[in-house]
Amino acid sequence: MIVHDFSNENSVLNQFVLEMRDVSIQKDSMRFRKNIERIGEILSYEMSKTLHYKTEVVKTPLGEKEMKVPETDIVVCSILRAALPLHTGVISFFDKAENAYISAFRHHPDGGDAFEVIVNYLASPSVEGKTLILTDPMLATGKTLENVLKAFKSHGMPKEIHILSIIGAKPGIAYIQDKFPENTHLWIAAVDEKLNSRGYILPGLGDAGDLAFGVKL
Ligand SMILES: O=P(O)(O)OC[C@H]1O[C@H](OP(=O)(O)OP(=O)(O)O)[C@H](O)[C@@H]1O
Numbered sequence: 001m002i003v004h005d006f007s008n009e010n011s012v013l014n015q016f017v018l019e020m021r022d023v024s025i026q027k028d029s030m031r032f033r034k035n036i037e038r039i040g041e042i043l044s045y046e047m048s049k050t051l052h053y054k055t056e057v058v059k060t061p062l063g064e065k066e067m068k069v070p071e072t073d074i075v076v077c078s079i080l081r082a083a084l085p086l087h088t089g090v091i092s093f094f095d096k097a098e099n100a101y102i103s104a105f106r107h108h109p110d111g112g113d114a115f116e117v118i119v120n121y122l123a124s125p126s127v128e129g130k131t132l133i134l135t136d137p138m139l140a141t142g143k144t145l146e147n148v149l150k151a152f153k154s155h156g157m158p159k160e161i162h163i164l165s166i167i168g169a170k171p172g173i174a175y176i177q178d179k180f181p182e183n184t185h186l187w188i189a190a191v192d193e194k195l196n197s198r199g200y201i202l203p204g205l206g207d208a209g210d211l212a213f214g215v216k217l
Contacts, residue, residue, distance in 0.1 A: 001177050004046065007190040013042050017166065017190050021205040032211045033085040036137055036166065040089020043164045043187045048093065050185065051131065070094075072131045075158075077124060079104050079136040079148060082208035086135040086164060097133070100124030102151060104144045106199075113197045117147045128156025137208045139168035139188065141199045142175035149180060162187060166208075169194060169201045 006013050016035040019025045026032055054071035057064050077100035078087035091097055103121035108114065134148060145163065152158075161184040163176075168188050172195070176186075194202050210216065 001180050001182070001184045001186055003173060003186045003188065005188055005191050006043075006046070007188075011042075013039060013189050016042075020166065020208075020211075021203070026205060026211050029212060029214070036082070036085035036208070036212065037089040037092075039137075039166055039189055040086040040135065040164065041093055042089075043189065044090045044093040047133075047162050047164065047185065047187050073129070074098065074131045074133060075100055075125060075127050076133045076135065077102055077148075077152075079134070079144060080121075082137045082212055083135045085212060086137055086166070090133060090135060090164065094133075098125045098130075100127075102148055104147060113199070115143075115199065117143045119147045119151045122151050122155075124152070124155050126156045127152060127158040129159050130156075131160050131162065132158035133162045133164060135164045137166040138201065138204070139163075139165045139172045139176070139186075140195055140201050140204075141169075142172035142179070143199075145176050146179050160184070164188075166190065167192060167201055167204055169204070171195055172201075 016039050020032060020035050051070040051072045053068040055066050056069050057066055074094050074097040076087060076090050076097045078084060080103045101123050104117050104119050106115040107118045163186045165188045167190045169192050192201050192204055196202050
């Protein structure tokens with residue numbers, strides 16, 4: 001897996017991540033969602049540079065011009081719930097992409113820190129031979145992405161996978177390194193050092209799903 005960590009670069013992306021982390025700003029859920037969406041646009045733009053391109057001839061009112069445009073068949077799949085604004089950002093740049101949605105939630109069987117990830121909904125076209133973009137703002141333990149990849153086994157083998165995320169933890173990134181095919185790219189806005197005992201990213205930003213859409217039972 002190739003990791004593209006943008007926290008090592010100076011760009012306006014860092015401002016959006018800061019606002020998502022900041023306890024005095026993040027409770028404004030509309031702003032929180034908007035920041036996720038615009039980070040989705042920025043990561044999409046960066047990712048677009050690595051896609052496959054073809055030459056097309058465009059006719060203008062005064063002549064013709066050869067231009068290079070992405071030729072890839074793209075399926076964008078978002079992991080509910082927090083990825084929904086990220087999805088909006090991605091498809092605002094890849095407007096011809098097919099769309100998929102998958103659910104995943106943590107189940108704590110004995111109420112303690114240990115959990116398993118339950119995936120019980122996947123709506124997706126075939127991804128056979130296509131470019132699969134998986135979006136999820138948080139990459140904590142990496143178990144969600146591991147289970148999402150398993151769920152996709154019934155939907156064909158993608159040509160390549162791009163994971164778009166906002167904040168990840170080093171242990172989670174290491175965990176998925178050998179679970180995903182080698183030519184998988186991870187595009188991530190920030191990487192934090194560790195997780196707490198419940199598998200939350202430290203310092204992270206809290207619960208992205210709740211901040212974007214409200215507390216769930
Ligand atoms: O890497 P992991 O340890 O698997 O954790 C990451 C997952 O946790 C969060 O979802 P959450 O379960 O809070 O669901 P929500 O988005 O519906 O609130 C996040 O959006 C990821 O999907």
